[in-house]
Amino acid sequence: MAEDESVLNNNEGFNDLMLLLGGSSSSRDYLVRNTGEKVEIDKLKGKKLGIYFSTSSCFYCRQFTPHLVAVYNELSSKGDFEVIHVSADINAGEYHSYFDKMPWLSIPFSDSEKREELREMFGVEWYPYLVILDENGEVLTAEGVEIIKTFGSEGYPFTPERIEEMKEAALNPSLRSILVSPSRDFVISNHGKKVPVSELEGKVVGLYFFSPSYGPCLEFTPKLLEFYNKLKDMGESIEIVTIGVPGHSEDEDEDEEESFKERVMNMPWHALPWRDGKSMVLAQYFDLHILPALVIVGPDGKIATYNAVEDIEDYGIPAYPFTPEKLSKLAEKEKAGWPQKVKHPLHDEHELVLTFWSSFRCDGCMEIGHRWAFYCKECGFHLHPKCALGEELERKGGGGPTMNKLVKFLQSLLQAFVAVFKKLLRF
Structure with a gap:
């Protein structure tokens, strides 16, 4: 994760929040919420800040924003982290429509001079772009987007030490570190019941990355269902957790969320909540390039195989429990x-x-x-x-x-x- 040296070197600290966020050629001393509420800039003193540069016309911004919302909501109870939106929109209607989906603060759209000043100050050349400042106004990272994608809320407080700690932890994952987040230690059953992750430990667990709008996922699910039911009938201790992978931007998210919930109800296993903060982190961690994907975690909490979809399609039940030895023998026959x-x-x-x-x-x-x-x-x-x-x-x-x-x-x-x-x- 290479840092943007221009930001770190040229902007060593921004401890004067009024100078950083206040009006450039006016006496504006506040930021705004999407409700129209004005929040005094002085109230941000002592907080960590994410300066979020994005625009409604950018597809990647519309993809990333819901994940940042999930992380922001998970961290909101701490009370010491705030995000400030700096829009690159040129149309007020598009700005307001986009900002309506954000629970944080914004530089007023009318202050185009300050928005441009901040873009130049932080050397923003692409979107989305997230700079994270500590409580003293020091730049922690200019790679906030990548950090949120990779570590989610678990990257908090986003210090270099914490990021290094997370990188080391990622080398030795466990079922708990994979599925549990700071705000959730459970998965959801198909009936909506909260099931503690601890009840899945010691079992073979399949992490099923699934998009409710993607044809190959819809085609594979009945095969996985048949495979799962056969193993259950045989008395095998296997669980599956569906992890939703959005196929669209948040503009179409409501319909896709309903589709996901409807399909999960017909799957006799568990799921993470739609747009859960862990979903993007796991998709990033397992470096998913193709859907559907089925990551198998063994009873010891270690990864047995990173995608069992082809194993199920090619071998069926004989592939279970997907140990390297079992798959190697099958591959020799193949x-x-x-x-x-x-x-x-x-x-x-x-x-x-x-x-x-x-x-x-x-x-x-x-x-x-x-x-x-x-x-x-x-x-x-x-x-x-x-x-x-x-x-x-x-x-x-x-x-x-x-x-x-x-x-x-x-x-x-x-x-x-x-x-x-x-x-x-x-x-």
Whole structure:
């Protein structure tokens, strides 16, 4: 997480809040809430401040703002952290419509001179941008957006020492550190009951990253449901926690939230609340590139596998409980009949060797893959077996990915293009 040296070096401290936030060419000594209430700047003395630069026309701002809201609400009980919105909007109506979704303070839209002054002062070149100041006005970080995405409210009080502590803790995760937040130590059952995370400890737990508006998630859920019910019938101790991944900006969030709640009611397991502060943190931590994703946490609280979706689709019940040993044996059977080496026109410099990987990105279709890849060690080049062998895989493969999966991938790719197109239209 590289800091913006220009901010840290050129703005060593802002202990005069009136000079920092007050009117540039007026006597304004207040900030405003979205209700119109005026809050005296002097009341912010002794608080940590997040100076939040964003604009309603920025898709990434509209994606990030709900997560910052969740973190702000979790920290509100402390009473010593405040966010000040500095808008880059040029239209008052757009500013007010966007600010209506924010529970914090703002530089008045009418004070465009101060808004521009702050942008120049902090060297803002992109949005969203979040600078965090300590209670003495010292800059703690200019990487507030990345910190909120990565650590959520657990990054508080956002000091360098705390961030280093969180980085070290992330190297040895446990089920509790994964699911519990400062304001919540439970998950929600499909009937809305609060279930303590402690009741899940000692079991195999699947973290199901799911978007209620994304086709591949809707297609996989019935398979996961069948898999889960079979294991329960067998007496296995497995639990699943659905983690909602928004597919849209907060402009469409209300409809998506209702869809998420409705679908969760039909899943016989648990979930995190919609837009929970942990959701983005976990998506960031597990570096999700594709949905659906199913992270498996073993009874010992350690990560068994980072995505069991393909394991369930390819192997079904025999993949359980997804230990490296179990998956390795299945993978050995899977590769039966495949050549150990191939030459491929996408990489004709060297032979590609069949190699086992926990995960990789295929340089052919650019999709994330798991288990076997045809690999060039010299160049770091990977190909899925389906991309390297094509139709030959159908004839010789031992139960691995099939052309049907390739069709599904192309369908997913088309859906992704449609989603991106819609986002561009809203930009």
